[in-house]
Amino acid sequence: MNFQLTDEQRQIQDLARQFADKEIRPLAVQADLQQEFPMQVQAKAVELGLVNLTLPESVGGAGLGCMELVLVTEELCRACLGIGTALCINTLAAEPLVLGGSKVQQQRYLAPLMAGRFASFGLTEPGAGSDVAGIRTRATRAEGGWYLHGSKIWISNAPLADFFVVFAKTDAQAGYKGMTAFIVERGSQGFTVGPAMSKLGQRAAPTAELFFDNVFVSDAQRLDEEGSGFGLAMKVFDRSRPMVAAFGLGLIQRCVDESLVYARTRISMGKPLIEHQAIAHKLAEMQMRLEAARLLTYQAAWMTDQGQRCTMQASIAKAFAADAAMWCATEAIQVFGGMGYSTEYPVEKLFRDAKVLQIYEGTSEIQRNIIAKEMARA
Numbered sequence: 001m002n003f004q005l006t007d008e009q010r011q012i013q014d015l016a017r018q019f020a021d022k023e024i025r026p027l028a029v030q031a032d033l034q035q036e037f038p039m040q041v042q043a044k045a046v047e048l049g050l051v052n053l054t055l056p057e058s059v060g061g062a063g064l065g066c067m068e069l070v071l072v073t074e075e076l077c078r079a080c081l082g083i084g085t086a087l088c089i090n091t092l093a094a095e096p097l098v099l100g101g102s103k104v105q106q107q108r109y110l111a112p113l114m115a116g117r118f119a120s121f122g123l124t125e126p127g128a129g130s131d132v133a134g135i136r137t138r139a140t141r142a143e144g145g146w147y148l149h150g151s152k153i154w155i156s157n158a159p160l161a162d163f164f165v166v167f168a169k170t171d172a173q174a175g176y177k178g179m180t181a182f183i184v185e186r187g188s189q190g191f192t193v194g195p196a197m198s199k200l201g202q203r204a205a206p207t208a209e210l211f212f213d214n215v216f217v218s219d220a221q222r223l224d225e226e227g228s229g230f231g232l233a234m235k236v237f238d239r240s241r242p243m244v245a246a247f248g249l250g251l252i253q254r255c256v257d258e259s260l261v262y263a264r265t266r267i268s269m270g271k272p273l274i275e276h277q278a279i280a281h282k283l284a285e286m287q288m289r290l291e292a293a294r295l296l297t298y299q300a301a302w303m304t305d306q307g308q309r310c311t312m313q314a315s316i317a318k319a320f321a322a323d324a325a326m327w328c329a330t331e332a333i334q335v336f337g338g339m340g341y342s343t344e345y346p347v348e349k350l351f352r353d354a355k356v357l358q359i360y361e362g363t364s365e366i367q368r369n370i371i372a373k374e375m376a377r378a
Contacts, residue, residue: 036206093121
């Protein structure tokens with residue numbers, strides 16, 4: 001593996017960093033307080049080509065790789081994990097179409113994303129998060145298509161999305177093999193998107209519930225073959241988890257940045273905090289975990305771009321980065337002491353934003369199950 005970034009990769013990384021510092025960071029606090037995504041940021045990101053990076057050239061995309069996606073994602077999320085997540089999460093909804101969609105489906109649904117539209121990935125349900133096979137949303141056969149019944153919860157960007165990739169049971173008795181993915185358009189009869197949900201963190205990234213009351217989807221809106229939904233979702237997660245790991249990288253880097261500045265300037269017992277070994281060791285440990293998470297994430301991204309199977313590496317990167325982000329955010333508050341608990345400084349927001357990294361896109365516990373299963377396969 002070559003650890004040297006190409007000139008093109010450095011350029012897009014620098015562009016993302018400048019954009020994040022200029023356009024995202026000034027809006028982060030207000031967006032968090034208002035629990036709203038600033039749409040003007042999306043428009044500017046689209047103009048600069050910083051979103052939908054991996055969409056194929058056939059639909060107007062840049063056709064870039066997972067490594068470029070990771071580099072950009074880290075920079076955007078360093079400025080604000082909520083805004084950064086909302087900007088990047090189209091990738092999760094687009095991947096099922098890239099992997100399992102027809103050329104007609106790709107042109108119809110992916111091309112508009114290049115103009116700044118949003119899409120959502122609908123898998124999680126009130127009674128089925130980690131237990132993917134336990135989803136209860138049903139698809140009942142009808143002439144020319146299917147009727148969907150059920151609900152989804154915690155669906156990222158749902159209040160903004162124009163279409164949704166929804167997973168449903170087409171055969172309730174077939175377990176994993178009975179799931180199928182469908183494209184559901186906003187405004188479909190019987191389909192309701194709930195109000196934005198109030199959250200602990202990542203409050204600028206809107207999430208909502210979805211409700212399906214006899215929603216008709218035509219055969220042309222089915223993705224891949226009937227019964228292929230679970231396999232398709234797992235392939236998507238292998239490709240999206242390096243991006244989610246990069247969410248963690250951005251937050252960890254921000255924890256290091258903020259803690260280092262504070263430790264250099266805050267005087268305690270006659271000297272800067274950084275000269276106290278207890279604080280210096282916290283900073284050193286943050287940096288160690290950042291470097292390790294970054295290398296693991298880059299490895300998973302590189303393997304994805306090489307077309308290699310990376311189920312275990314993607315899970316390792318995601319779990320390690322998520323756990324490291326939560327640890328670093330907790331320790332950042334400790335470095336700041338009482339002021340870390342105040343909204344006057346940004347570390348309390350970092351702490352709130354970090355927690356869900358250990359929950360969504362497969363909990364840290366589920367990632368360990370996947371890793372152990374992959375080890376047993378070897």
